[in-house]
Amino acid sequence: MLILDSGDKKMIPLFLISIIVSLLALKKETILNNIQSPFVWLISALCIYTAFSYYYHGSSSRELRTLIGVTLFLIAFPYQMLTQKVIQWVVLIGSLAICANSVYFNFYIGTGRYAGYINPIPYSTACALISIIAFSLLLDNSPLKEKALPLTAFSLSLPPIILSETRGIWLAFTLSIFFIIITKCIKNPPSRKYILFSFLFTAILTSTGAFLFKDKINARYNQTIYEVKKIQSGNYSTSVGIRLQLWQVAPELIKQKPLLGHGDKQVKVLKEKLEDGEISGVIFKFASRHYHNQFLDKMVKSGVIGLILIISILLYPLMIFKHLPQLDRYITIGLVCLFFIAGLTDVPFNHPQPLMLYLLFLVPICSRCKRDTND
Incomplete structure (x- = not known):
C-alpha cells in the first residue's frame, strides 16, 4: 500500500x-x-x-x-x-x-x-x-x-x-x-x-x-528559521505562513454551516472570496484541498x-x-x-x-x- x-x-x-x-x-x-x-x-x-x-x-x-x-x-x-x-x-x-x-x-x-x-x-x-x-x-x-x-x-x-x-x-x-x-x-x-x-x-x-x-x-x-523571520516581517507566503492563513479562513466557513459542513461545495464559497479579493489564489488552491488542520478541515x-x-x-x-x-x-x-x-x-x-x-x-x-x- x-x-x-x-x-x-x-x-x-x-x-x-x-x-x-x-x-x-x-x-x-x-x-x-x-x-x-x-x-x-x-x-x-x-x-x-x-x-x-x-x-x-x-x-x-x-x-x-x-x-x-x-x-x-x-x-x-x-x-x-x-x-x-x-x-x-x-x-x-x-x-x-x-x-x-x-x-x-x-x-x-x-x-x-x-x-x-x-x-x-x-x-x-x-x-x-x-x-x-x-x-x-x-x-x-x-x-x-x-x-x-x-x-x-x-x-x-x-x-x-x-x-x-x-x-x-x-x-x-x-x-x-x-x-x-x-x-x-x-x-x-x-x-x-x-x-x-x-x-x-x-x-x-x-x-x-x-x-x-x-x-x-x-x-x-x-528553512524553519527563515520562515519564522518572514512571518515576523509580515510575509506569509511561506509554508508556515500559508498554514496560518488557512486557519484564519476556516472559522468563517464553519459559522455558515456548523452542523453538517459544506462538503465539496466549500470550493464555491472560496471562489466567491477569491473574486472579492478576500483570499489570494494560493490560499484558494490549498483550501480547496484541505486546511492543514484535521479538526478545522473536518468542521x-x-x-x-x-x-x-x-x-x-x-x-x-x-x-x-x-x-x-x-x-x-x-x-x-x-x-x-x-x-x-x-x-x-x-x-x-x-x-x-x-x-x-x-x-x-x-x-x-x-x-x-x-x-x-x-x-
Whole structure:
C-alpha cells in the first residue's frame, strides 16, 4: 500500500478475499463477536456519515472507499490472530519495504523528499506509525533475544521519516515516543542500569542519524528559521505562513454551516472570496484541498457531527487505556498522540494510507481487551 501506485485501491480486493476466507473458515461467530465492539460501532458510524456526506454535498471518494473496506474487513477479522509475534513480523516487513523504497527514490532516483506515489506528509505519517509500534515492542518486558526484530524494524523505519523532511511529523513522532516512555516509567520505574543503557542507546542512535542525515536536518532547520523571520516581517507566503492563513479562513466557513459542513461545495464559497479579493489564489488552491488542520478541515467539510466522530476514534482508545495489556498501552498512547499532533498541521485521517493503518492496528487491539462488565 505504501510503495505501489494507488496501493490503497489495491487493498480493497485483498480485503474482500480476506472477508470471504474468514466467513468460510470461522463462520458467523467472529462477526457476531466483533459487532459488539464499541470501536467497530464508531468506525461504522463514521463510515455511514461519510457515505451520507458523499451523496449529500460531496466528500472524498478515497476516504469513503477506505472506510467501507476497513469496516467490513474489521467486522470479519478474528482479532486474536493479531498476536505480538505477528505484529513483530508485520512491522519488520513494513520497515524493510519503506526503508528500501525511501532510499531508492531519495538517493538513487534523486526525487528529494518524495518517496514514490504518495505525498511526503501521509507517507511519513504511515512510516512514523510503523516506527512507533516497533519502539513499543522494544519496551515490552520480553526476553532480550526477542527484541532483535523490533530493534531492526525501528532502525529501518527512522530513515524514511527523516528523508521525508516533514517537520510536523518529526515533532509528532518525537512527542509520541516521549509519551510512550513516560507511560512506561509511571507503570514500571526504570532501574539505573536501564536508564544508563537507554541513554547510551539514544545517544548512539541520535548521533548516527544526525551524522548520516545532517544535510537534510540542517536544511529543514534553516528553512524553519527563515520562515519564522518572514512571518515576523509580515510575509506569509511561506509554508508556515500559508498554514496560518488557512486557519484564519476556516472559522468563517464553519459559522455558515456548523452542523453538517459544506462538503465539496466549500470550493464555491472560496471562489466567491477569491473574486472579492478576500483570499489570494494560493490560499484558494490549498483550501480547496484541505486546511492543514484535521479538526478545522473536518468542521468545514463535515460539520460538528464529522468532528465528533473523528475525535471519538482518537478518544475511545484512551477511554479503555487502563484495561489494555502493557504492550497495547504503549502502542495505543503512541498512535493516538501521533495522529492528534500530526492533525494540528495536516489531515492524517483524510489520507487512505495512515487512516487504514491506524484502524487496522488499533481496532483489534482495543476490541479484544477484557473490560469489567460494570464499567
